[in-house]
Amino acid sequence: MIDGRSTDASRPRTVQDYIDMRPTWPDGTPLPSTPMTGMQWLIWSLAAAGKFFEGLVVFMTGIALPLIARQFQLDAGQGGIVGAATLFGILIGAVTLGGLSDVFGRKRMFVVEMIIFMVFLGILAVVPGYWPLVICLFCIGVALGCDYPTAHMIISESTPSAKRGQLVIAAFAFQAVGALVGTGVGWLVLQADPALDAWHWMFATALLPGLIVTVWRFSITESASWLFVRGEHERAEAMAKRLLRRTPQFPKEIKLERVDTHAEKMNYGALFNQQNQRATILASVPWFLQDLSTYGIGIFTPTLLAAAFGGAPDHIRSTADLITKDILAAKGSALITSMLLVGITFAVILADRLGRIKLQVFGFVGCALGLLIASCSVYADGFGKIFLIFAGVMLFNFMTDLGPNAQTYLLAGEVFPVAIRGSGAGFAAAFAKVGAVLTAFMFPVLLKGIGQQALLLILVATSLIGAWVTWAYRIETTGVNLDTIGTGSRADELAVGAIVVAS
């Protein structure tokens, strides 16, 4: 039986309606929620595994880079290029490959990105010099950039609406798990082999599990929603059937009505037309502002780490000093990532209950408060100073991971119509990364020019602006059928400009 509350009688039944159907007991009582099928769990697991490898490799690269820089004798300029290569790759990958999932399909890009990732990870493990290193890091970045929209869509277009937020953020959280594991692996490798070339082993550890995940991705179903808007109705039905295969089978039959879809051609211009510009602003601007304040709070990281683990070597006087400093950085990453996991766990629990918009607004305000508390540390000394920094940074990290860090990612993959969802989410990720690149260069200049206190107060303001933009351009997607976004149906009208309380 179909749960009547999950469909809208005024429009034909969509793929998402079938995914959202709740089986009923013989007495007519519906199950409390839609049970996930094996294929849905497989898709989610493979997307989460991708996020895990992202975190793993990005953090391991962070540990490996000082060793690589020393081994290859990179000068400051080369070091800067190496440091920016992955970030620039993410920017390009999100815009180009992410958008291609609207043309070639979610599954295809889901497989392609993992192949790119694995090929260049394999080369990275044996990379012989500077330029191959830059190319590898850039191409890994391209794959990661593609994954921003693709992993989100592969989950959100194949899972029940009521659990979508939870599932997408939970998969996103595996990035932090991967970061912790990557940090741990890096630390273990350095303990076992405290040598400059130990970084080869760090990357090599990820190759075999990564290969398994890559091969497994070939076995999943293509997004039926994407096939449907492409007009491939039979394939869409077949894929939906495979996706929802369970015992006993439910639903027994999937029949999608052959109606004209609103497929828009893959065109970035569509993101800025009247229909979509609200979604584009909501997906992009808060994400950009969140990246700004994340860099801001990073000012305190050295103080925080020195207080937690003792000071780093005064200068790199030996290879042993370099490794000591690297291990210290690894511990610092683990500490910061642990805080991230706490916040994101709350985000997983609350995203489908309180709604994305409320959490993002609340999170931005909390970030502003955390930055304000940390900025007050300039007026204190000794314990008071450390206490204010700790309190501010802890509050910031909890709030950003409960709010904007998780919710901007979630919203970017939900607020656009199916046909341009990959392009929209890709654009939002790229826009945020442009901000990240710019701020990485501008922050040291601003810090010197206007001072720490003024800079942090500016960031308090930008966080509050993030809260305002989120509210002013709100599109609540909690529990909303994503197939209806941008179709002009009743559910979509509800979604735009109004708060929808999840049922």
Added chain:
Amino acid sequence: MIRRHAMRIVACAVAGATLTAPVVAASGAVTIKATGSTLMYPLLEEWAEHYRNASSTTRISLTATGSGAGIAQASAGTVQLGASDAYMTDEQIAAKPGMLNIPLAISSQLVAYNLPGINAAPLKLDGPTLAAIYTGTIRSWDDAAIVAMNPGLRLPHATIVPIHRAEGSGDSFIFSQYLTFSTDSWEGGPSYGTDIAWPTVAGAKGARGNDGMVKTLAVTPYGIAYVGGSFFGAIAAAHLGTATLKNQAGNFVAPSADSVRFAAAQLNARTPQDERLSLVFAPGANSYPLVNYEYAIVAAKQPDAATAAALRDFLLWAIDEAHGNDQKTLDPLHFASLPEYVRALSDAQIRKIAGP
């Protein structure tokens, strides 16, 4: 214009030294060939002389060619002992993984100047100012930055002539590392090493060896140069000035046996197993900033067992505080003996030297 070729002075040479394989005579006598650091040369010369009494079968044959040549020739196997003020870089170690870097003593470096009339006055300088002098940003001795550090001195309005080593040198490594650790712009520019791409400064000079640096400075009014601590006597004899330098703690400290030992003591526990550690710009209120280990660069695997044994015995003798590392032997040459912790590490490395 850099008058580099005018200054091509071979610092020191010892008759009889040839760059060929070690000589194990039919009688069993071994000649160990050593070359490298001109700063370390006076110490090695002293040790070679003393070692004649300690060993009837081993002779040390010396040339002073600069640390860069010492590392290169020891790595190539043309000498058994490369004397160097700098440890081998990671790249050099990767290319020659069997090489050992063994500290034998601690030394210092002086920043000397030729300011007619005021050489006896203790001039104060810091890393950023020296970096500015060697990049040509500060050109005159009465520049505001130098005057601010030396309020009691009447500094002349005369163009500064920076003098640097013309060949690969451990002294260049130490000096440029001081500039790197104390000055961001130098770190992002020439950085440090035995071979530095010195910024072009009008009138700057290059000189070979520490002996050449002192001689060049002596004939260059308003010049400034970095010179190995073992040439303290030569600097004094030439009536040149020696600068007091700003350390990491922000204090101006003069080079002395105490300030050199104090600096080394701040860092000796950080010496890793392979002993490749910089002592430059050490923390601590009383640390003199230009301090370094003096290294024997040797191959762990020697061409024959007799050479290996002779080299091992000589180096163990050199670090023994009852023999080569006796402070009474080191004091006149302005070297300091190894701390116990470092001596044990050097001992362990020396015992790795073996035949094929």
